[in-house]
Amino acid sequence: MLEVRHIARQFPAVRALDGVSLSFEPGRVHGLIGENGAGKSTLMKILSGIETPDEGEILLDGKPMVFRNPGEAMAQGVVMIHQELNLIEPLTVAENIFLGREPLKGPGIDRARQSAAAADALKKVQAEFSPEDLVSSLSLANKQLVEIAKAISHEAKVLIMDEPTAVLSDKEIRSLFALIRDLRSQGIAVIYISHILKEVLEVCDDISVLRDGKHVASIAAGDADAAKLASLMVGRELGDVYPAKSALPDVAPLLNVADLQVPNLVEGISFSLRPGEILGLAGLIGAGRTETAEAIMGLRPCTGKVQVDGKPVSAKGPKEAVEAGIAYVSEDRKALGLHLTLSTTENATLANLAHYANPVVDRAQEKAAVEGWVQKLGIRVGDVDAPVGSLSGGNQQKVSLAKWLDTKPKSLILDEPTRGVDVGAKREIYQLVNGLAAEGMACLLISSEMTELIGLCHRIIVMRQGRIAGELSGTEMTEENIMRLAAGVGA
Amino acid sequence: MKAGFFERYGSLLALILLFSIGAVWQRDFFLSPENLRNLLNQNAYIGIMAIGMTLVITVGAIDLSVGSLMALAAAVGLTVVNRQMGSGAGETQAVAVGALTALGLGTLLGVINGLLVTVGRIAPFIATLGGLVGYRSLTLVSAEGGEIRSASNTILPRVAKGGLPFPSLPDGSPLFTWATVLFLLTAFAVAFLLNRTRLGRHVVAVGANERAARYSAIATSRVKLASFAILGFLCGVAAFLQLARMNSVSTSGLGQLNELDAIAAVVIGGTSLAGGKGRVWGTVNGVLILGIINTLLVASGVSNYWQGLVKGVIILLAVLIQRGSNDR
Numbered sequence: 098m099l100e101v102r103h104i105a106r107q108f109p110a111v112r113a114l115d116g117v118s119l120s121f122e123p124g125r126v127h128g129l130i131g132e133n134g135a136g137k138s139t140l141m142k143i144l145s146g147i148e149t150p151d152e153g154e155i156l157l158d159g160k161p162m163v164f165r166n167p168g169e170a171m172a173q174g175v176v177m178i179h180q181e182l183n184l185i186e187p188l189t190v191a192e193n194i195f196l197g198r199e200p201l202k203g204p205g206i207d208r209a210r211q212s213a214a215a216a217d218a219l220k221k222v223q224a225e226f227s228p229e230d231l232v233s234s235l236s237l238a239n240k241q242l243v244e245i246a247k248a249i250s251h252e253a254k255v256l257i258m259d260e261p262t263a264v265l266s267d268k269e270i271r272s273l274f275a276l277i278r279d280l281r282s283q284g285i286a287v288i289y290i291s292h293i294l295k296e297v298l299e300v301c302d303d304i305s306v307l308r309d310g311k312h313v314a315s316i317a318a319g320d321a322d323a324a325k326l327a328s329l330m331v332g333r334e335l336g337d338v339y340p341a342k343s344a345l346p347d348v349a350p351l352l353n354v355a356d357l358q359v360p361n362l363v364e365g366i367s368f369s370l371r372p373g374e375i376l377g378l379a380g381l382i383g384a385g386r387t388e389t390a391e392a393i394m395g396l397r398p399c400t401g402k403v404q405v406d407g408k409p410v411s412a413k414g415p416k417e418a419v420e421a422g423i424a425y426v427s428e429d430r431k432a433l434g435l436h437l438t439l440s441t442t443e444n445a446t447l448a449n450l451a452h453y454a455n456p457v458v459d460r461a462q463e464k465a466a467v468e469g470w471v472q473k474l475g476i477r478v479g480d481v482d483a484p485v486g487s488l489s490g491g492n493q494q495k496v497s498l499a500k501w502l503d504t505k506p507k508s509l510i511l512d513e514p515t516r517g518v519d520v521g522a523k524r525e526i527y528q529l530v531n532g533l534a535a536e537g538m539a540c541l542l543i544s545s546e547m548t549e550l551i552g553l554c555h556r557i558i559v560m561r562q563g564r565i566a567g568e569l570s571g572t573e574m575t576e577e578n579i580m581r582l583a584a585g586v587g588a
Numbered sequence: 589m590k591a592g593f594f595e596r597y598g599s600l601l602a603l604i605l606l607f608s609i610g611a612v613w614q615r616d617f618f619l620s621p622e623n624l625r626n627l628l629n630q631n632a633y634i635g636i637m638a639i640g641m642t643l644v645i646t647v648g649a650i651d652l653s654v655g656s657l658m659a660l661a662a663a664v665g666l667t668v669v670n671r672q673m674g675s676g677a678g679e680t681q682a683v684a685v686g687a688l689t690a691l692g693l694g695t696l697l698g699v700i701n702g703l704l705v706t707v708g709r710i711a712p713f714i715a716t717l718g719g720l721v722g723y724r725s726l727t728l729v730s731a732e733g734g735e736i737r738s739a740s741n742t743i744l745p746r747v748a749k750g751g752l753p754f755p756s757l758p759d760g761s762p763l764f765t766w767a768t769v770l771f772l773l774t775a776f777a778v779a780f781l782l783n784r785t786r787l788g789r790h791v792v793a794v795g796a797n798e799r800a801a802r803y804s805a806i807a808t809s810r811v812k813l814a815s816f817a818i819l820g821f822l823c824g825v826a827a828f829l830q831l832a833r834m835n836s837v838s839t840s841g842l843g844q845l846n847e848l849d850a851i852a853a854v855v856i857g858g859t860s861l862a863g864g865k866g867r868v869w870g871t872v873n874g875v876l877i878l879g880i881i882n883t884l885l886v887a888s889g890v891s892n893y894w895q896g897l898v899k900g901v902i903i904l905l906a907v908l909i910q911r912g913s914n915d916r
Contacts (some may be wrong), residue, residue: 396803415805425803433803436796438864447793448804454786500804 098122099144099175099255099286104153106139108487111479113139114150115310121255126277126287128301128318130294132330132491132519135307137290141257144288145177146170157254174254178244178261184232191215191228194247218246222276238269245276256280257288262296274300294323308332309477331521339552340528343535346373349407351539352423352508354393357401362388364563366401370508370539375530377554378543379579385563386543387428390510394418394425405507419448422507426497426514428543430490434497437486441478442467444485444496449503470499475525491522498529508539515549527553547576559583598909599857599873606880614887621757623883625765631879632771633658633826633833634846635872638853639778640819642871645854646782647815648795648863649705649712653719654823655846657697660727661827662837665690666736669831673739683743690831691824697723698820702813720847727839736837748832767829771872774822779868781818791815796864852899853878856906877902 099121106114114136121127131137142148144155146164155162157173164170167177184193191208192199194215200207215228224242232240241261248256258277262270277287277300291297297304298318305315306329314329350369357366363385370376378386392399395414403410403418410421418425427433435444445467446453453463467481474495478488485496494514501509511530515523530553534540544550550557556570559582567582569575594601610618617623637654644651668689672682697719704715730736738744751762752769764772782788790811793801802808831837855861856877857870881902885895 414807415802416807419805427803432797433800436793436800436864438796439793443789443793447789447801447806450786450789454789456785456787457780458784458786458789460784504805 098158100156101140101144102154102156104140104143104150104155106136106143106148106150111477111487111489112310114143116153117307117310117312118153119305119312119315121286121288123254123284123286124281125302126281126289126300128297128304129288129290129307130292130297130304130326130330131307132489132521135330136310137307138259139310140307141177141259141288141290144170144175144255145257146175171251174252175257176248176251176253176255177257178241178248178259180260182237182240182244184240184243186233187231189229189231190219190226190235190243190246193232193243194218194228194250214250215246218250219243221249222246223272223279238265238273241265241273242276245280249280253285255286255288257290259290260292261289262291262293270296294326297326298323306330327520338524338527340531342375342553342555343373343531345371345555346537348372351406352541353402353404353407355402355404357389357392357399357403359385359388359392359397359399359563362397362563363392363399366560366563366565368558368565370541372507372537372539373534374556375534375540375542375554377550377557377574378541378560379545379547379550379557379583380560380566381583382545383562384560384583386560387512388563389560390425390512390541390543393510394423396425419504419506422505423510424448424501424504424506424508425510426501426512428512428516430493430497430517431486435485435493435500438484440483441471441476441481441485441488441496445470445499445503448500449505452503466503467499470496470503474499474529489519489522491518491525494518494522494526498526502533506538508541509533510541510543512543513545514542515544515546547579550579551575561585594909595858596867599867599870599877599906602856602906603873603877603880606877606884610880610884614884617887618883621763625757625761625763625768627876627879627883628768628771629765629833631875632765632767633829634849634853634878635771635875636774636822636826636829637819637846638850638871638875639774639868640822641850642854642857642859642866642868643778643782643791643815644712644819645851645859645861646795646863646866647791647812648798649812649815650851650861651701651716651719651816651819652713652847653697653701653716653723654819654850655843656720656723656727657694657701657820657843658823658827658830658846659837659839659843660697660723660730661690661694661824662831662842663727663730663736663839664693665824665827666738666831666837667730669744670736670739679740679743683740683747686831687828690827691821694824694827695817695821698817698823699813701820702816705816706809706812724843727842731837731839733840736839738831738835740835744832744835748829748835767833770825770829774825775868775872778818782866782868787811787814792864792866794863795866849878852903856903858906874906 102118104114104117117140129137139148143150146167146169162173191212195211200210212228219228222242222245226235226239232243261273265273280287289301298321301318303315304318304321306313308330348371351372352370355367357363366389380386388397391397393403395418405421405423411417431437442463446463453459471478476492476495478492485493514526530540542554551574556568557574558568559566559579561583569578641651665686669682669686672685673679701716701719704710705712747766751765755763757763782791790806793806794808794811798808830842853874854871856874858867859865859870881898885898
């Protein structure tokens with residue numbers, strides 16, 4: 098039996114784990130759930146030897162253990178299968194399974210023995226490929242089987258699986274679950290981490306919930322349902338995900354875009370956006386939505402007219418766009434939206450630094466502004482001077498929003514604002530956007546989540562291949578209609 | 589945090605350690621006021637360039653041309669001093685015009701480096717490699733590869749030897765020469781610029797992630813151009829100090845390998861070569877560390893030929909210590 102007692106881990110900006118005690122019994126599948134940033138990954142990294150805890154202990158069959166690296170954890174039979182599989186593609190299945198502990202014959206590798214032992218391990222996971230196949234030739238599901246076979250050949254007592262179904266088809270998920278049950282019957286303790294509550298309920302015996310680094314509940318899967326788990330994860334009843342839409346004031350448009358063209362990507366986009374309106378921009382990947390936003394922002398060479406309040410915005414660069422009152426929250430938070438190595442404070446004031454610095458930065462004023470945003474947006478941050486990269490996805494997104502709201506824009510373009518953000522933070526972002534619109538902000542919402550567009554927007558423009566394929570409003574805003582326009586079928 | 593301790597104070601600790609070694613090992617010589625004055629005075633010019641280099645490396649670039657650029661500014665500056673005096677101008681006026689020429693030319697060449705990188709979109713390493721050989725060539729041309737001697741016999745020596753009246757050495761000469769004073773002033777000014785001003789914040793942002801900086805409506809080209817221009821200006825300052833100190837300019841020798849010393853000082857000081865993190869006072873420590881090593885090796889009679897190896901080991905140690913604390 099694997100046990101953790103009072104485990105704590107402090108990162109610069111957050112207390113990722115705060116006194117967590119859990120036990121994982123042999124022959125049971127233990128689900129571990131929680132929002133992004135709840136501490137699941139940190140706990141698993143500690144169990145598998147990637148991180149070391151600041152406090153607390155790990156016990157394996159009652160004996161205290163210290164895992165300084167993954168090798169030491171594996172040697173004790175604690176093996177983790179990561180979401181991104183760790184296989185060497187150009188090597189064979191057998192070579193991967195025995196990587197780093199190849200059976201030797203004299204100075205060379207005993208290929209026959211390696212192959213036979215690999216075949217043994219593969220049989221236990223009911224794999225239908227040969228140990229001599231190249232890993233690069235296998236499907237994702239089969240690669241996962243190789244990882245599991247590798248774990249079994251390590252005589253795993255505890256198998257940790259992180260989001261194992263993320264890349265699998267329905268049929269593959271069924272056979273994975275059958276395999277997990279089989280491993281369970283062989284007395285292995287399986288720790289199963291997933292966001293998909295339905296699957297957790299199906300495959301697990303016990304379910305533990307983490308929230309803000311603390312262990313909040315452990316229940317038998319038979320006594321749980323998805324609603325109960327979700328409310329345990331966020332710490333309250335969820336209620337309606339989308340706030341009620343505010344009424345549209347009958348005023349002149351604030352943002353006018355006319356015949357916007359980006360060579361080969363955007364071909365003649367025109368629309369107007371009123372203050373207080375949330376306009377959705379739907380479309381498949383590659384339809385030109387992000388490129389449209391970047392062109393409006395002056396980040397891409399383009400032709401066409403952009404006007405704010407009737408005044409033309411020169412498309413020279415993002416600075417001109419910001420001065421005209423447009424802000425763009427990029428879809429790529431880590432590469433474009435934020436400076437991960439800079440602090441929360443430095444990020445939040447970066448787009449509006451002239452306000453705080455002329456030319457010397459007024460740190461007191463800067464700090465006050467950042468504290469205001471932390472409160473207003475509910476950013477969970479331990480230390481505003483720690484690198485923003487140490488925050489969870491949802492909190493990073495809020496810092497990114499703060500950075501742009503700090504420029505006091507009249508028009509806000511949000512590009513996939515809830516991507517990689519957990520349920521609770523998503524809902525907070527929806528409320529925030531709705532509130533901003535109610536106060537008169539003109540919002541353009543780019544999203545691939547159709548329910549989000551339908552739940553939040555007054556109107557939806559659907560793009561296809563750089564052009565506007567159609568516009569939907571009121572009751573026409575359905576997933577079927579959006580898909581039909583986005584894919585260019587029927588109609 | 590604990591992890592950042594060596595990163596932040598490593599260079600200071602190394603400086604204190606080396607200084608203590610020197611104080612114990614070469615007691616009478618090392619702690620003498622003359623030696624302390626010389627240590628600061630002789631390294632001031634490289635220090636001023638290294639501080640400018642800190643800015644350019646923090647913005648995510650590098651400048652290999654600083655040694656040649658400084659030499660060219662010094663050669664032209666001194667030529668102007670001599671011409672002025674030759675055409676009957678007073679010595680003070682001649683030196684003033686020469687100094688302004690060195691500063692102006694340094695700034696101009698820095699701007700050219702910056703334009704090559706921003707408008708010309710040439711990788712900084714390559715763009716300034718061109719300057720390294722190109723500016724040197726122009727320097728050699730200016731005096732047919734020989735030495736330019738100064739016609740200023742009173743003012744320039746006075747600039748070189750003068751300094752703060754207090755504290756002074758037994759012979760009445762200053763402990764802090766004007767070069768040392770400028771070195772420390774430059775450190776204060778650039779540290780303030782980098783840590784407290786809008787331009788400094790932008791330099792860090794561009795160095796940490798240039799695309800994200802552009803998406804944050806920062807004029808990234810202007811920020812880079814400004815960094816190169818400031819470095820060029822500081823090379824001009826260094827050029828004037830050098831031509832005063834030597835009261836001559838050797839067109840083949842002056843500034844040789846200064847770019848490597850400047851970069852080494854920046855790296856020893858804890859500034860990341862990848863950009864986005866600059867430590868001006870770390871660079872000051874780095875300059876003094878290299879200076880003390882030189883002094884100690886010379887004083888203890890170690891052959892010139894060994895000095896490079898010792899420097900190399902120190903640079904590698906500095907990087908290893910900082911990496912050890914960073915990756916965790």
